[in-house]
Structure formats: C-alpha cells, structure tokens
Amino acid sequence: MSEESQFFRPVRDFCQRAVVTCAPDAPLVDAVAVMRERNISSLVVVEDGKPVGIFTDRDLRNKVVAAGLGPAALRVRQIMSAPLAVVGEETLLYQALSEMSQRQVHRLGVVDAGGRLAGIVTDTDILRLQAHSPQQLVQDIEKAQHLDALQAVHGRIQELVQHLAGTGMGIRDLVRLIAHLNDRIALRLIGLLHAQGFADLDPDSFAFLALGSEGRGEQTLATDQDNAIVYADDLPPATVTRIAEFSQALSDGLITIGVPACPGGIMAKNAAWRKSLGEWKNRIAGWMATPVPENILACSTFLDLRTVYGNPAFEPALKEQIYASSAANRLFLMRMVENGLRFTPPLGWFGRIKGERDGEHSGQLEIKKAGIFAVTDGIKALAIQHRLLTGSTAQRLDALAAAGVLKAADAEDLAEAFAFLVQLRLRSQVEDIREGRAPDNYIPLERLNAMQQGRLKIALASVDNFQSFLRHHFELHLVRS
Incomplete structure (x- = not known):
C-alpha cells in the first residue's frame, strides 16, 4: 500500500481504540493518579458514553499549578478543555x-454513528505513517550503516505490525510483509558484516537458512x-572456521537488533545447527x-528451511534428502502426525471453549496448542509426503x-x-504490547466478543475435523505406542 493511499482510508482503520477515560465529576487528584500510573499525558472525559472534553497535563500546569489552585477540592469538569474536537x-x-490544522489541536476524538467514543487519533499517529510505511522502512x-540503526528500524517494524493488525489488511499479506522486512534486516546485517571483516567469505560456498515459523514466513x-x-562439503578447514565466526557474529548481531536468541539453541552460531551439506543429509536421515x-522436534523445525542468503542450490538438495528419507522411513511421518494430534482443540460439551485450568494463565487459551x-504440522507432513514442501x-x-x-x-474451511x-494470536500480542506486557500465545477468552467466540468455535471445529482426516490418511491405528 502506498503512503499516499493510506491518507484516503477512514480514520477508523488507524485510531487508537484503547482510550483511557474518566468521568467529568471525577476528583482531579484521582485523574492525575491514573495518568501517572499509565504514563500518559491525557484523559478523554466521557459522560454517558460520549466524549465531552479532554484533560491533559498541560491543563494541569496552566490551570492549576500556574494559578496556584489547590487540586484536592477540584473536579475534572472544572479543569478540562471542552468540547473535545471529534470526527x-x-x-x-x-x-x-x-x-486538526484548522482547529489548532493535536488530537481528535473518534465517534461512532451514535456519537459514542470509539477511539482517538493524534497528528503524530497520522504523520508517523510516512516514516512507518513499508517502502520507507526498506x-x-x-x-x-550500523547495528543501532537496524535496531531502530526493527522497532519501527514492530510498531508498523501493531498498527496494521488493527486495519483490514489480510493476515496472509501481513505475515508475508513481516517475513519480508525481517529478511531485509538480516540481509542488511550480513552486508554490514561482510564489509566489516568477512569479505573473504564466498556466498556461493554456504547458505544461511531460516527455519521453523521464520522459514515458513509466518512470524x-x-x-x-x-x-x-549449510556449507559445501569440499571447503578447507580454515574456511569452515571463518563460517563459524561469521555465524557467531550474525546470531549475536540479530540479538542486538532485537531478535531474541532461540531458547532451544536452534541458531547457526551453535555447531549442531551449522554443518556441511553431506553432514546435514546424514543428520536428516x-x-x-x-x-x-x-528427533521429531528438531527435524520438524529444520523441515521448514528457507534460504535467506547464500547459495540457493543447497535448499533443493536438502529437500530431496527429506523426501527420500521420509519415503524410506514411513514411520517418521506417522509419528510426527501422532505427536501433533496430542494437541487437540479445547472444545468441551456443546462446543464450549475450555481455557487453561490453573496457573497464571487460568481461563486463557494457548492459541498455538489449541489449533495453530x-x-x-499436519500440513507439513502432507506436504512432505507429496513433495510440496x-x-x-x-x-x-x-x-x-x-x-x-x-x-x-475442506481446504477452504481449514x-x-x-x-x-493466526489473526487472533497477532491481535492478542498487539494488545499485550499496548498494555505493557511481553507478547505471548495466550488469549484471554474474556477479551473476545460473542462474534469472535463464535468464529473461534468454528475454527477449532475445523481443526478437529482436519485431525480426524490425518488419523485416517496416515493410518495411525497401525502405529503401536
């Protein structure tokens, strides 16, 4: 989407929906306490669901502190700026x-057809679109020219994703955009490393592979x-050592930029995930x-391999090994599917969605385990079997x-x-970030409205049907535990 076309989209696609509000007769000291606790500079004042004004830290400075008034006896209504400009x-x-320009204000309330508060939009939100457009980010x-600059851009990519998750952009297009921008970050980092000491490495002699969800482009x-x-079998030991040094610098550089280390150590800087083509073929077999x-866990992650940088010829060679080894060891795919079937959709009687029973995530749904x-993994197994990986x-x-x-x-339903x-997962992660929490895969069920709960039940039922298909297709009744 071009930067220009975004300015011709409705404000509902861009406004901030999570607006902190207060009542006009709220004690001023209580309102200030909320602003301090949330680390925000303003509160929208709402009465009967409709915005009637706005209270900002500037109002506090100019109308209370500068005037020498005692805040303890004041109400928000006495200090707020009213009316709030709305669209x-x-x-x-x-x-x-x-x-905003005509009214000389920096923010507008956004109201629905009934005049009730739906969100807020600021001039910073709008003008920041240009800096956060995909074209500008690329x-x-x-x-x-340095890691700090890439770190800053990586942060802007996260902000762009947070914004686009609330628009009408399709989830397939959105995750593809995330993968594309993350690839460009990695490639630029490799370019910097090449210029800063690894110019001797021939990109035809090795390849840097993305695995797992990154390999599928589903981050x-x-x-x-x-x-x-993966590197060529005939490299001299000195070159292999240089590739190891490059891998260490690359993984550490990604961490500095903002891409965390894999908790399981699945990173090129670790020798177990850095091998020659022949060694990788033996490992797959x-x-x-x-x-x-x-072995199922490690192999399943590797099976999603995708070349990000280097010689593209290694990838088809590795996939041929995957297909050949799978055909020779039919039990592997059966065990892989059987492992995935342990994660059954959490649907109870009458289609009721069951959340976690206890712990810190009690009542929440772990969306990856629930269906993703x-x-x-089921589609992956079928793709391997039919050489469509x-x-x-x-x-x-x-x-x-x-x-x-x-x-x-069936494919359309699935x-x-x-x-x-995936959309539910991403939007929940966006909410986590906006509310100051680390994003994870848990969905608070109370966060979903009736329509979303209904769609979730249908989605989980579709996953359940797919698992039934997998049991029959891979003849899992023949597998002994």
Whole structure:
C-alpha cells in the first residue's frame, strides 16, 4: 500500500481504540493518579458514553499549578478543555489531519454513528505513517550503516505490525510483509558484516537458512531466532572456521537488533545447527530413521528451511534428502502426525471453549496448542509426503488442494480457520504490547466478543475435523505406542 493511499482510508482503520477515560465529576487528584500510573499525558472525559472534553497535563500546569489552585477540592469538569474536537469513524485520514490544522489541536476524538467514543487519533499517529510505511522502512534498512540503526528500524517494524493488525489488511499479506522486512534486516546485517571483516567469505560456498515459523514466513510479534548454516562439503578447514565466526557474529548481531536468541539453541552460531551439506543429509536421515520425540522436534523445525542468503542450490538438495528419507522411513511421518494430534482443540460439551485450568494463565487459551500447531504440522507432513514442501502453511494448503490431497471445500474451511487463529494470536500480542506486557500465545477468552467466540468455535471445529482426516490418511491405528 502506498503512503499516499493510506491518507484516503477512514480514520477508523488507524485510531487508537484503547482510550483511557474518566468521568467529568471525577476528583482531579484521582485523574492525575491514573495518568501517572499509565504514563500518559491525557484523559478523554466521557459522560454517558460520549466524549465531552479532554484533560491533559498541560491543563494541569496552566490551570492549576500556574494559578496556584489547590487540586484536592477540584473536579475534572472544572479543569478540562471542552468540547473535545471529534470526527466520525468514516472520516478520511487526510480530512482528520486538515481538521486538526484548522482547529489548532493535536488530537481528535473518534465517534461512532451514535456519537459514542470509539477511539482517538493524534497528528503524530497520522504523520508517523510516512516514516512507518513499508517502502520507507526498506529504504532505511538499506541505508543503515550500523547495528543501532537496524535496531531502530526493527522497532519501527514492530510498531508498523501493531498498527496494521488493527486495519483490514489480510493476515496472509501481513505475515508475508513481516517475513519480508525481517529478511531485509538480516540481509542488511550480513552486508554490514561482510564489509566489516568477512569479505573473504564466498556466498556461493554456504547458505544461511531460516527455519521453523521464520522459514515458513509466518512470524508474528512473539518470535525468536530459528536458523542454520549449510556449507559445501569440499571447503578447507580454515574456511569452515571463518563460517563459524561469521555465524557467531550474525546470531549475536540479530540479538542486538532485537531478535531474541532461540531458547532451544536452534541458531547457526551453535555447531549442531551449522554443518556441511553431506553432514546435514546424514543428520536428516538419522532423525527420520529414529523417530523419537527429540528427533521429531528438531527435524520438524529444520523441515521448514528457507534460504535467506547464500547459495540457493543447497535448499533443493536438502529437500530431496527429506523426501527420500521420509519415503524410506514411513514411520517418521506417522509419528510426527501422532505427536501433533496430542494437541487437540479445547472444545468441551456443546462446543464450549475450555481455557487453561490453573496457573497464571487460568481461563486463557494457548492459541498455538489449541489449533495453530496442529494445522502447521499436519500440513507439513502432507506436504512432505507429496513433495510440496515449499512456502507458507497457507501456500502448502493451496498446493495440496490443487493436487487433490484435500477436498477443495475442506481446504477452504481449514485455510479460513488457520487465518483466523493466526489473526487472533497477532491481535492478542498487539494488545499485550499496548498494555505493557511481553507478547505471548495466550488469549484471554474474556477479551473476545460473542462474534469472535463464535468464529473461534468454528475454527477449532475445523481443526478437529482436519485431525480426524490425518488419523485416517496416515493410518495411525497401525502405529503401536
């Protein structure tokens, strides 16, 4: 989407929905305490659901402190600025910016058709769109000359994702955009490392691979590093040592930029995830020949490999090994699917969604375990079996439907369910960040309205149907525990 076209979209797509409010007759000291606690500079004053004014720290300075008034006896109504300038949700963004300019204000309340508060938009929000557009971010990535600059751009990418998650942008397009921008960050970092001491490394001699959700291009906001290195079999020991040094610098650089280390150590800087082509082929064959849980977990992550940098010829060679080893060890895919079936959709009697029973996440839904993992791993197993291990889960699903592995209607239902689950995950992570929490995969069920709960039940039922298909397709009744 071009920067210009964004300004012709309605303000409802961009306004901040989580607005902190207070009543006009609230004690002033209570309102100030809320602002201090939330670390915000203003409160929208609402009466009967409708915005009647705004109270800012500037009002406090100019109308209370400067006037020498005692705040203890004051109410917000006596100090607030009123009325609050408002626009409707359908007002175009450029019109909202013009309204701010004419009124000489920095923020506007956004109201629905009934005049009730729906959100707030600031001039900073609007003008920041240009700096946070994908085109501008790519340009700034390419111009970055040091890690600090890439770290700053990485932060802006997170802000862009938070913004786009609240718009009408499709989830497939959004996760693809995240993957593209993250790839550009990694490539620019590699370019900097090349210029700062690794110019001797021939990119045709090795490849940097993204694995797991990064390899599928399905990252959201709660993500860490999953990557590996594959290099040519005939490299001299000195070059292998240089690749190890490069891998260390690359993984550490990503951490500095803001991409956390993988808790399980699945990173190119670790020797277990940095091997020659022949060694990787042997490792794949060994994993699949012995389908114990630890091998299934490690192999499943590696199976999503995608070349980010270097020689692209290693990737098809590794995938041929995957297909050959899978065909020779049919039990591996059966065990892999069986492992995924342990994560059954949490649906109880009459389709009631069951959250966690106890602990800090009691009453919440772990969305990956509830459905996302079952879909990604089930589709992955089918894609390996039919030599279609390319692209994202959605792209693999399309390919499987086109090949007749899945019925078109079933594939459409599953694709819609998967998209909704990923969207739900991303939007929940955005809310976590906006509320000052680290993003995770837990969905507070009370955060969902009736329509969302209904869609979630349908999505989980679709996942349940897919798991039934997998049991039959892979003949899991023949597998002994």
